[in-house]
Amino acid sequence: xxxxxxxxxxxxxxxxxxxxxxxxxxxGTLKVGVNPNFPPMSSYGPGGVLQGFDVAVAxxxxxxxxxxxxxxxxxxxxxxxxxxxxxxxxxxxxxxITPERRALIDFSVPLHxxxxxxxxxxRVSAARWQELDRPGITLVNMRGNQSVSVLExxxxxxRRLLVDGNADTIRAIAxxxxxxxxxxxxxxxxxxxxxxxVRWRVLPDPIFTAWCxxxxxxxxxxxxxxxxxxLIAMHQDGTVNRLWQAAYGAAMTVPVGAEQLQRAASSGxxxxxxxxxxxxxxxxxxxxxxxxxLQIALVAFAxxxxxxxxxxLARLHGPSWAARTAGFYVGAITxxxxxxxxxxxxxxxxxxxxxxxxxxxxxxxxTLNAGGYLADILRAGIQxxxxxxxxxxxxxxxxxxxxxxxxxxxxxxxxVYRPLANFFIVLVLGSSMAALFGVxxxxxxxxxxxxxxxxxxETFAVTGLIYIxxxxxxxxxxxxxxxxxxxxxx
Numbered sequence: 107x108x109x110x111x112x113x114x115x116x117x118x119x120x121x122x123x124x125x126x127x128x129x130x131x132x133x134g135t136l137k138v139g140v141n142p143n144f145p146p147m148s149s150y151g152p153g154g155v156l157q158g159f160d161v162a163v164a165x166x167x168x169x170x171x172x173x174x175x176x177x178x179x180x181x182x183x184x185x186x187x188x189x190x191x192x193x194x195x196x197x198x199x200x201x202x203i204t205p206e207r208r209a210l211i212d213f214s215v216p217l218h219x220x221x222x223x224x225x226x227x228x229r230v231s232a233a234r235w236q237e238l239d240r241p242g243i244t245l246v247n248m249r250g251n252q253s254v255s256v257l258e259x260x261x262x263x264x265r266r267l268l269v270d271g272n273a274d275t276i277r278a279i280a281x282x283x284x285x286x287x288x289x290x291x292x293x294x295x296x297x298x299x300x301x302x303x304v305r306w307r308v309l310p311d312p313i314f315t316a317w318c319x320x321x322x323x324x325x326x327x328x329x330x331x332x333x334x335x336x337l338i339a340m341h342q343d344g345t346v347n348r349l350w351q352a353a354y355g356a357a358m359t360v361p362v363g364a365e366q367l368q369r370a371a372s373s374g375x376x377x378x379x380x381x382x383x384x385x386x387x388x389x390x391x392x393x394x395x396x397x398x399x400l401q402i403a404l405v406a407f408a409x410x411x412x413x414x415x416x417x418x419l420a421r422l423h424g425p426s427w428a429a430r431t432a433g434f435y436v437g438a439i440t441x442x443x444x445x446x447x448x449x450x451x452x453x454x455x456x457x458x459x460x461x462x463x464x465x466x467x468x469x470x471x472x473t474l475n476a477g478g479y480l481a482d483i484l485r486a487g488i489q490x491x492x493x494x495x496x497x498x499x500x501x502x503x504x505x506x507x508x509x510x511x512x513x514x515x516x517x518x519x520x521x522v523y524r525p526l527a528n529f530f531i532v533l534v535l536g537s538s539m540a541a542l543f544g545v546x547x548x549x550x551x552x553x554x555x556x557x558x559x560x561x562x563x564e565t566f567a568v569t570g571l572i573y574i575x576x577x578x579x580x581x582x583x584x585x586x587x588x589x590x591x592x593x594x595x596x
Contacts, residue, residue: 124323139180159353197321246284395551410476417481439478487518
């Protein structure tokens with residue numbers, strides 16, 4: 107309970123940590139968030155050094171403000187939360203200026219434009235973006251991108267697939283999981299080079315043009331004024347266009363003009379104001395995700411128990427080849443992360459012609475992972491069966507199956523019930539990995555909500571409480587079942 111209260115205090119206190127211009131200059135360091143998986147905006151180059159347009163802009167801003175720059179890797183969905191929590195002073199990464207974001211953070215004058223278009227392949231019969239608005243089409247996008255709202259408003263009929271990385275959007279289209287991406291074509295077209303055998307197409311008519319600025323914590327007016335002054339000078343002396351040309355090999359499609367460089371008024375007083383209403387209104391949606399999380403955990407636990415029991419018996423009583431095979435399986439599973447195992451099932455199998463839906467890949471991955479760990483737990487239970495009990499079963503003439511059902515399993519379950527119950531709770535929490543593969547379980551739905559309303563702190567505080575409720579209820583039910591069925595004390 108103390109740890110929970112401490113965590114909640116940190117969540118509530120985090121918005122107070124934003125540094126003003128005086129503190130930044132006193133420290134001599136400006137913390138700038140850039141997306142490390144977003145070439146040519148920013149990505150890791152030779153030697154693991156970040157490079158790209160955003161990196162060059164950040165370094166130039168630091169030079170003009172008279173401080174060193176510390177680059178902080180920040181994925182798209184983390185840009186606003188990192189600013190709100192004070193982890194960074196400025197956020198780059200094609201942060202589109204929208205009214206929803208202005209309610210939480212402030213923006214500089216525009217840094218660059220983004221012209222929204224469509225990247226697709228010759229598998230899709232569409233000459234204009236409006237023709238994608240039909241059932242049977244899957245549009246992929248990345249959580250945290252402003253264009254996600256475009257999918258809902260302008261193209262409401264296709265199915266959505268939300269992923270967490272820029273490169274994953276193009277990979278999903280190449281593997282046939284999605285049909286098209288609605289985004290800034292300049293930002294994402296570079297990823298298509300990884301799939302030269304796919305016939306890529308860019309639909310000719312752009313959807314609209316928006317403006318991206320530098321994000322700052324709300325009310326940090328001295329820092330905002332200093333960044334505006336530096337950016338206006340960088341536009342006027344051609345620095346922004348030169349850096350863009352160096353990164354993209356071409357001029358900005360829609361350049362930033364004098365009208366866009368007019369300083370806008372600050373969007374409100376400083377400080378973060380909590381608003382729980384959007385999250386509370388989405389509780390039924392989150393509850394549905396919680397049920398999916400439980401479903402994933404139950405399937406993985408039940409199927410994993412069967413695999414684990416078979417592997418345990420093979421290692422203890424099977425022939426040498428079966429024991430070695432089971433030992434290799436358990437060793438491979440328990441020495442690699444579950445996330446890596448699911449990643450291989452989801453992304454590697456399509457390369458050999460096996461396409462698993464996200465939820466199937468997650469369930470299969472967690473099942474195989476559970477089987478490896480449960481094999482060791484159940485093996486310990488099997489070894490706890492006393493030889494005298496087996497000898498008594500032999501005297502009674504019980505068959506091998508009857509020995510398993512009436513002698514071994516009751517003793518094994520009573521012995522390992524507590525670790526089995528604990529492992530089920532681990533699976534409930536581990537089901538959150540499904541969010542990375544487009545599955546809208548509890549965490550996935552929480553990410554979708556926070557992407558739409560940008561209330562990350564409120565959304566994940568409520569989501570955390572739902573997880574706590576899930577685990578407490580599951581623990582209570584497991585304890586009751588243990589007492590009633592196997593006489594296991596809580």
